[in-house]
Amino acid sequence: MSLVVQKYGGSSVSDAQGIKRVAQRVVETQRQGHQVVVVVSAMGDTTDELLDLAAQVTQTPPARELDMLMTAGERISMALLAMAIHSHGAVAQSFTGSQAGMITDGIHGKARIIDVDPYRVRTAIDKGNIAIVAGFQGMSRTTNEITTMGRGGSDTTAVALAAALDAAVCEIYTDVDGIYTADPRVVPSAQKIDKISSEEMLEMAASGAKILHLRSVEYARRFGIPIHVRSSFSDKEGTWVLPSPGDKIKISKGVALEQPIISGVAHDRSEGKVTVVGVPDIPGKAAEIFGIIAGAHSNIDMIVQNISTSGTGRTDISFTLPIVEGAEALAALRDAQERVGFEKLLYDDKIGKLSLIGAGMRSNPGVSFTFFKALSDAGVNIDLISTSEIRISVVTRADLLDTAVRAVHKAFELDGADTATVYGGTGR
Amino acid sequence: MSLVVQKYGGSSVSDAQGIKRVAQRVVETQRQGHQVVVVVSAMGDTTDELLDLAAQVTQTPPARELDMLMTAGERISMALLAMAIHSHGAVAQSFTGSQAGMITDGIHGKARIIDVDPYRVRTAIDKGNIAIVAGFQGMSRTTNEITTMGRGGSDTTAVALAAALDAAVCEIYTDVDGIYTADPRVVPSAQKIDKISSEEMLEMAASGAKILHLRSVEYARRFGIPIHVRSSFSDKEGTWVLPSPGDKIKISKGVALEQPIISGVAHDRSEGKVTVVGVPDIPGKAAEIFGIIAGAHSNIDMIVQNISTSGTGRTDISFTLPIVEGAEALAALRDAQERVGFEKLLYDDKIGKLSLIGAGMRSNPGVSFTFFKALSDAGVNIDLISTSEIRISVVTRADLLDTAVRAVHKAFELDGADTATVYGGTGR
Numbered sequence: 001m002s003l004v005v006q007k008y009g010g011s012s013v014s015d016a017q018g019i020k021r022v023a024q025r026v027v028e029t030q031r032q033g034h035q036v037v038v039v040v041s042a043m044g045d046t047t048d049e050l051l052d053l054a055a056q057v058t059q060t061p062p063a064r065e066l067d068m069l070m071t072a073g074e075r076i077s078m079a080l081l082a083m084a085i086h087s088h089g090a091v092a093q094s095f096t097g098s099q100a101g102m103i104t105d106g107i108h109g110k111a112r113i114i115d116v117d118p119y120r121v122r123t124a125i126d127k128g129n130i131a132i133v134a135g136f137q138g139m140s141r142t143t144n145e146i147t148t149m150g151r152g153g154s155d156t157t158a159v160a161l162a163a164a165l166d167a168a169v170c171e172i173y174t175d176v177d178g179i180y181t182a183d184p185r186v187v188p189s190a191q192k193i194d195k196i197s198s199e200e201m202l203e204m205a206a207s208g209a210k211i212l213h214l215r216s217v218e219y220a221r222r223f224g225i226p227i228h229v230r231s232s233f234s235d236k237e238g239t240w241v242l243p244s245p246g247d248k249i250k251i252s253k254g255v256a257l258e259q260p261i262i263s264g265v266a267h268d269r270s271e272g273k274v275t276v277v278g279v280p281d282i283p284g285k286a287a288e289i290f291g292i293i294a295g296a297h298s299n300i301d302m303i304v305q306n307i308s309t310s311g312t313g314r315t316d317i318s319f320t321l322p323i324v325e326g327a328e329a330l331a332a333l334r335d336a337q338e339r340v341g342f343e344k345l346l347y348d349d350k351i352g353k354l355s356l357i358g359a360g361m362r363s364n365p366g367v368s369f370t371f372f373k374a375l376s377d378a379g380v381n382i383d384l385i386s387t388s389e390i391r392i393s394v395v396t397r398a399d400l401l402d403t404a405v406r407a408v409h410k411a412f413e414l415d416g417a418d419t420a421t422v423y424g425g426t427g428r
Numbered sequence: 429m430s431l432v433v434q435k436y437g438g439s440s441v442s443d444a445q446g447i448k449r450v451a452q453r454v455v456e457t458q459r460q461g462h463q464v465v466v467v468v469s470a471m472g473d474t475t476d477e478l479l480d481l482a483a484q485v486t487q488t489p490p491a492r493e494l495d496m497l498m499t500a501g502e503r504i505s506m507a508l509l510a511m512a513i514h515s516h517g518a519v520a521q522s523f524t525g526s527q528a529g530m531i532t533d534g535i536h537g538k539a540r541i542i543d544v545d546p547y548r549v550r551t552a553i554d555k556g557n558i559a560i561v562a563g564f565q566g567m568s569r570t571t572n573e574i575t576t577m578g579r580g581g582s583d584t585t586a587v588a589l590a591a592a593l594d595a596a597v598c599e600i601y602t603d604v605d606g607i608y609t610a611d612p613r614v615v616p617s618a619q620k621i622d623k624i625s626s627e628e629m630l631e632m633a634a635s636g637a638k639i640l641h642l643r644s645v646e647y648a649r650r651f652g653i654p655i656h657v658r659s660s661f662s663d664k665e666g667t668w669v670l671p672s673p674g675d676k677i678k679i680s681k682g683v684a685l686e687q688p689i690i691s692g693v694a695h696d697r698s699e700g701k702v703t704v705v706g707v708p709d710i711p712g713k714a715a716e717i718f719g720i721i722a723g724a725h726s727n728i729d730m731i732v733q734n735i736s737t738s739g740t741g742r743t744d745i746s747f748t749l750p751i752v753e754g755a756e757a758l759a760a761l762r763d764a765q766e767r768v769g770f771e772k773l774l775y776d777d778k779i780g781k782l783s784l785i786g787a788g789m790r791s792n793p794g795v796s797f798t799f800f801k802a803l804s805d806a807g808v809n810i811d812l813i814s815t816s817e818i819r820i821s822v823v824t825r826a827d828l829l830d831t832a833v834r835a836v837h838k839a840f841e842l843d844g845a846d847t848a849t850v851y852g853g854t855g856r
Contacts, residue, residue: 016484050504056444057508058515065514068522069507072500076478079497080485086493087486094496099572120572144527144548 002168003125004029007039007135007158011175012232013077014044022173022232023084026130030090035125037165038092039135039158040081042073063108067137067148071097074134074154082132092130095120097137097146101164102157104138104147107297111138111147113156113219116164125165133161152213159216163223170225172212173232178239179204179211181264181414186405191416193239193263200263200357201227201241203391206301207355208268217241262358262367262412267405269398271301271320273351273384274329278314278343286317288340289333296332298325302353302386302393314343318384320395323349351383352401355393356408368392374411380404430596431553432457435467435563435586439603440660441505442472450601450660451512454558458518463553465593466520467563467586468509470501491536495565495576499525502562502582510560520558523548525565525574529592530585532566532575535725539566539575541584541647544592553593561589580641587644591651598653600640601660606667607632607639609692609842614833619844621667621692628691628785629655629669631819634729635783636696645669690786690795690840695833697826699729699748701779701812702757706742706771714745716768717761724760726753730781730814730821742771746812748823751777779811780829783821784836796820802839808832 006026013019022040030036050069054061061069078094085092101117124131135154138147149156155172162170179201180190196204198221205214211229220227221243230238279285286305293300303319321329326349333345361367371392375382380403384395396404409415434454441447450468458464478497482489489497506522513520529545552559563582566575577584583600590598607629608618624632626649633642639657648655649671658666707713714733721728731747749757754777761773789795799820803810808831812823824832837843 016481019485053444053504053508054511057447057512060515061511062514065507065510065520065522068510069504072503072507075500075503076481076497079493079500080481082493082496083482083489084485086490087488092493094493 001033001035003035003037003165004169004171005037005039005158005162005165005167006171006173007154008041008173008232009154009175010041010044010047010077012173013040013081016080019043019077019080019084023081023088025232026081026092027085027088027090030130036130037121037125037161037167038081038130038132039154039161040074040077040132041135041154042070043077043080046073046076064145067108067146070148071134071137071146074136078132078134085130085132090130091128092132093124094132094134095124096134097157098139100131100133100161102133102138102160103141104149106140106143106145106147108145108147110150110297111140112149112215113138113160115141116160118161118164121161122165133157149215152216155213155216156219159219159223159225159227162225163219167225169228170220171228171230172216173230174211175231175233176211177231177234177236178229179209179241179264181416182405182409183209183267186267186402187265187409187415189415190264190409191414194237195240195242196263197359198241198243200359200390203355203357203388204264204266207266207357207391207393208270208353209264209266212241262356262414264357264414265405265409265412266355266357267401268353268355269351269401270322270324271351271353272323272326272347272349273318273320273395274326274333275316275318275346276333276340276342277316277346278312279317280341281313281315285340288336289317289342292332292336292340293319293321293329296325296328298322298329302384302395304384304386320351320353320384350398351395352398352404353393353395354401354404354408355391356412357391359390361387361390361392370411371408374407375404378403378407380407429461429463431463431465431593432597432599433465433467433586433590433593433595434599434601435582436469436601436660437582437603438469438472438475438505440601441468441509444508447471447505447508447512451509451516453601453660454509454520455513455516455518458558464558465549465553465589465595466509466558466560467582467589468502468505468560469563469582470498471505471508474501474504492573495536495574498576499562499565499574502564506560506562513558513560518558519556520560521552522560522562523552524562525585526567528559528561528589530561530566530588531569532577534568534571534573534575536573536575538578538725539568540577540643541566541588543569544588546589546592549589550593561585577643580644583641583644584647587647587651587653587655590653591647595653597656598648599656599658600644601658602639603659603661604639605659605662605664606657607637607669607692609844610833610837611637611695614695614830615693615837615843617843618692618837619842622665623668623670624691625787626669626671628787628818631783631785631816632692632694635694635785635819635821636698636781637692637694640669690784690842692785692842693833693837693840694783694785695829696781696783697829698750698752699779699781700751700754700775700777701746701748701823702754702761703744703746703774704761704768704770705744705774706740707745708769709741709743713768716764717745717770720760720764720768721747721749721757724753724756726750726757730812730823732812732814748779748781748812778826779823780826780832781821781823782829782832782836783819784840785819787818789815789818789820798839799836802835803832806831806835808835
């Protein structure tokens with residue numbers, strides 16, 4: 001008997017019918033001899049409806065109260081799911097984040113998990129019951145306040161519970177049947193990936209692939225939890241995200257050993273680009289700038305600083321960050337302009353980021369050549385470049401992003417014969 | 429500076445507009461120099477919507493999960509109200525029942541308060557903040573589970589908090605401007621009562637007046653909390669429910685001292701009547717029967733047993749109870765038929781109960797004469813009679829109840845010149 005953590009997103013539980021379907025699947029899993037812990041998001045549109053209500057009341061809701069409001073969402077879906085499971089003759093108990101021991105820091109709206117103590121969940125499953133846990137939410141140990149983890153937080157809840165309970169697998173159910181080599185809405189010929197390493201998945205998620213939340217992949221990698229991303233609408237195998245290097249194999253077009261193994265192309269339009277112009281080229285200035293951004297609780301993505309060539313003793317630092325955090329970060333920088341001594345700020349939120357992810361890139365110069373040639377042939381100008389061991393990312397104009405993604409996907413021969421199903425989901 | 433507890437029902441916060449209006453009133457109360465604790469029910473139709481969702485999933489939801497589901501309702505309304513208050517420049521913090529220290533027993537769906545420890549609420553108001561507390565919900569200390577207190581529970585939350593915080597007054601806001609001498613939907617000439625004693629209000633509530641929940645009045649009486657029932661749509665004074673006997677004065681038609689002071693006529697159609705026929709007339713049988721009903725967690729209202737005159741050594745016991753609890757109570761009795769030794773059960777849910785409430789009835793035989801003559805003149809036959817120091821109740825056929833209420837209201841000269849506003853409300 002093994003322990004399985006299953007996470008169902010908002011699109012899987014969008015109405016009573018969906019909840020009953022999920023209940024059926026959960027009960028079947030238990031009848032196959034598993035202990036089952038279910039993590040559930042808010043029903044379909046609940047999140048948007050609650051945000052809409054808040055917007056009708058005020059444009060500047062306090063973060064604490066917004067968390068209090070949003071956590072009503074999972075409360076509803078988890079209680080209904082427990083009821084639906086009962087009607088199949090199984091016993092289920094639902095638990096809020098705080099009841100499930102999801103201890104977070106006190107940053108409302110984007111809390112991070114600092115401890116997981118799921119003793120009530122353990123007690124429930126040891127009694128033979130099914131435990132249902134509200135995704136996305138926790139409680140701060142220092143403030144005793146209800147917190148939420150931000151978009152995608154339910155994935156993180158699921159993986160964190162899987163780690164704390166030593167689960168055999170964390171199954172992430174969604175409305176697509178796995179991770180694709182590119183977003184099928186942009187590249188209809190994209191192919192489903194059968195296996196991918198946590199490292200590459202991490203780069204995919206960080207580069208804008210929306211199916212798995214970045215933090216959940218980081219968590220899974222750190223604690224060695226295998227994730228199985230699959231559709232709640234079918235029984236097909238989905239994509240396995242595997243933590244151990246021995247499994248770091250991707251089914252792709254007959255690649256030989258030592259050849260680069262391209263996992264896929266990810267893209268992201270949710271970021272804006274900030275350029276801090278004329279930063280004094282002396283030690284400590286970058287730290288000062290990013291200290292200010294961290295103080296505004298912004299999540300910086302790419303950072304690019306080129307060498308100072310103008311002879312003025314000044315340099316420019318560019319970085320990207322979520323558009324929704326742009327205003328606050330810019331305000332914080334402006335307040336510190338005199339102290340830091342930079343000349344001006346530029347901001348552009350009409351950008352797109354494209355990333356190619358795959359093992360063995362660094363040692364294969366041909367990869368970057370093929371990559372940049374594909375972009376050039378497609379007439380896509382490049383604004384920023386950043387690379388890692390297993391990723392190349394570029395920032396382009398937003399309106400050229402789709403063209404760029406299709407060009408790169410094709411250049412690396414990732415196109416499949418079939419047309420893929422199209423993405424959806426609510427993103428909690 | 430005094431501490432005021434204000435409770436707003438679902439009809440006062442039925443939409444964003446209502447929430448903003450309530451926020452305005454709360455902030456004004458604080459600006460008048462008061463500490464303010466607000467108890468809020470779920471928004472307008474939320475309760476029914478959640479129940480409807482549950483019904484779509486299963487016909488037999490487990491009580492624990494139903495409580496988990498229902499408590500999402502106040503979570504939404506209280507967070508939105510806190511946001512709306514912030515937009516007025518005041519600071520509000522919302523608290524769930526468990527955060528506010530509402531400790532209950534573990535009976536899901538109709539939990540009773542066993543302790544109130546509102547230290548977080550106290551801390552908030554001592555900082556100058558407005559505290560908002562979810563009505564209707566609590567936490568069991570023994571099971572650590574979320575509980576709800578049943579319909580009208582928010583009134584009880586408000587009064588219990590007022591008692592624990594030693595508040596000057598507990599204001600219950602609703603969509604009518606006070607307690608009336610009869611239900612204005614049945615008696616359009618009913619008059620608003622300006623002051624009523626807790627004792628009489630208790631009888632009114634127990635007899636079917638819906639504005640204040642019975643348990644909240646019991647609580648207020650026990651802890652000496654003045655309740656002010658008023659409309660959230662106007663600034664008019666409503667009805668004061670006063671615990672001290674010195675205040676037990678009602679503004680009525682020029683009554684002299686030592687004359688009975690009739691408070692009003694209440695009615696109730698929510699009950700059914702059970703008759704246990706042929707109970708052995710030996711000590712202990714009534715206790716046995718009501719022990720069985722208590723075991724089914726039913727709330728019995730009137731109990732009538734007449735003397736055994738048939739010479740058979742058997743008697744009949746009748747009682748009324750909420751229709752919704754009828755089936756369970758009957759089943760429990762049937763299971764025990766052999767042990768108790770009664771002959772059969774009769775059940776009738778087409779009944780209505782009418783009660784006349786007022787001080788000094790017992791010592792004024794004229795009251796019962798006027799009462800029964802009014803019913804007789806109106807052609808209303810009486811099924812059961814039960815009396816207390818300050819109340820006479822009768823059970824009649826349901827279809828004659830309105831006629832009966834109007835006849836009694838008129839006979840005691842309670843009719844006013846104006847037509848009253850009509851009742852509404854959601855009943856949490």
